[in-house]
Amino acid sequence: MIKETSDALTLVLSRTDADRPTGFGYRPGQFLTLEVPHEEQLSVARCYSLSSSPDSDDLPAISIKRTEHGYASNWLCDNAAVGLTLSALPPAGTFVPSRWDRPLVLLAAGSGITPVMSILKTALATHDQHVTLIYANRSPQSVMFADTLEELTRRYPTRLTVTHWFESERGLPTLDGLSDAIPADPGSDAYLCGPAAFMDLVRDALVTAGIDRDAIHREVFVSIKTNPFLGATTHVSNDAEPNKGTPVTAEVAGTSFSFLCPPETVLLDAMLSQGIDAPFGCREGVCGACAFTLTAGEVEMRANETLGDHELEQGVRLACQSVPISDTVDIVIE
């Protein structure tokens, strides 16, 4: 357990499963969904991004910042201790660079630094492009990972540029101020995480700097409302007839399944009702845990708060929101 600031800490994790006692596989930018104990509701589920890098840290870690009047973040900050055991879903999410051969512009505000930190550390440890981090905080005292960033800036003086923006000194970030800090390289890939207003402003600054909309990726931090740890209920259409629906072929972690997706039913519900162990988290189109690649056919998504244009162009869709609209559908879940 590492105290980052007066209201944020990092929890270093290890598995307690007897067969795999240490770390686990994940990609930079992914998150875990944790089950946090709750007296009345038994538990609540919350997502926390991995702030460690799978390429330069021995053990995975998550970092949590207290949300004022929030339940889980305060429970974790108050109860975290060496030996605390919590249940978690496997790492998930699509806020993961798919290429590393472009300069990276990373923009984070407050706790939005966590997935960005993971991407930053991997980029420096295993790739050779320049990394710019623009990091907004209320004051110097609220900067998470301040020592690590200082150390990395010393170790990679020509490859890493860190610009801090302190609200206490400059007020809220402005378009002009951000534009000044964004390097003039339209070929860059950008990753942003922070409050919605911050990300909207940052996107405008990046587009003004000539960066392609397709190259701009964002991660949204919200509290998910569903609790995948309390059992996977499914919402399969009441009108569903056993032999009616769209034929679907799903390759899930290397195993192939064929089934009918009933009309007006999302693919996730159809898979769960077939007993297929498909990954999911929020079931609200927010977290990206249920992402799959569409390899044939068409689906319509009811909501999408997480996938960007780039992922959509590559055929990535959300199983919790996708209803088939073609005669057949083929999907792959890694």
Ligand SMILES: Cc1cc2nc3c(=O)[nH]c(=O)nc-3n(C[C@H](O)[C@H](O)[C@H](O)COP(=O)(O)OP(=O)(O)OC[C@H]3O[C@@H](n4cnc5c(N)ncnc54)[C@H](O)[C@@H]3O)c2cc1C
């Ligand atoms: C993909 C993803 C990754 C994330 N990664 C991180 C991370 O790395 N680090 C991190 O700190 N957070 C992260 N988050 C956010 C995290 O999951 C939680 O949303 C955050 O910790 C707040 O949860 P909470 O239970 O403390 O607050 P909640 O109890 O969910 O409350 C959130 C806010 O809503 C208000 N509220 C609650 N109930 C009500 C009500 N009934 N009426 C009105 N207002 C209400 C509270 O006052 C509070 O301001 C991530 C979220 C996602 C989706």
Ligand code: FES
């Ligand atoms: S389960 Fe979270 S987006 Fe589908």
